[in-house]
Amino acid sequence: MDFAQRRVRRFDMSPPRSIDIDQIHIVLERVDPAENMARYYVLSVGPTLFGNSALVREWGRIGSRGRRRSEFFDQAAEARVALDTWLARKTRRGYVARRMRP
Template identity: 50%
Template sequence: MPNAELGPVHLRRIDPARNMARFYVLSIQPTLFGGASLIRNWGRIGTHGRAMVETFDEGADAGEAFARIERRKRRRGYAAPAERT
């Protein structure tokens, strides 16, 4: 399961035909109380975008949410910049 030591996941979805250039970043950060926060940033490439922080009591729960969201984004066409051809 992903955790804070693995670092953030940067995903992009670029489709020039639809004028689409989006990014999505997922990361997990520990909280001061022993839990973990899932931090999500998204928006159009070249902007600051938006952010959402979701806090979990257990790091494992944050890891499961991280994996679930990453799978969903990859199914929708997002990929890491190195994976693109």
């Protein structure tokens, strides 16, 4: 048995069964060809490695890498409230949920 086989056996990379994985992923777009505007905004809530919850926001021009910012919360409910707040802000600014592409 070589080193790589021992390493695979020793470390099980499956997620822990005791953690309830409650993840939310919302993709928004705002496109206006008259103003040469094509933007995206992604809101995600998920668990961190330390058992907290994180709200991850990503935004930028469609086709570009964009920016990313993370906020960490002790409770998943707090992260969900922050997600709802950002979702309301972005829908007021004209962002809509991205349509599924074939």
